[in-house]
Amino acid sequence: MLSNIGIPGLILILALALIIFGPKKLPEIGKAFGETLASFKKSTNDMMNDHETGEKASETKHDNQL
Secondary structure, X not given: OHHHOHHHHHHHHHHXXXXXXXXXXXXXXHHHHXXXXXXXXXXXXXHHHHHHHHHHHHHHHHHHHO
């Protein structure tokens, strides 16, 4: 659905955001969005690393039992 937006759609969305929030608020919103995205990415990576570590530990435990 979002892949069909295209360049004209993005320009329209940015123009509407500029009209609604104003030029002073837009950088603050962008910064907050970027920080939120970075935090989400870090949490996801931490979860994936914990999951991989857990799998390796269970494999080692299983190998030791044999």
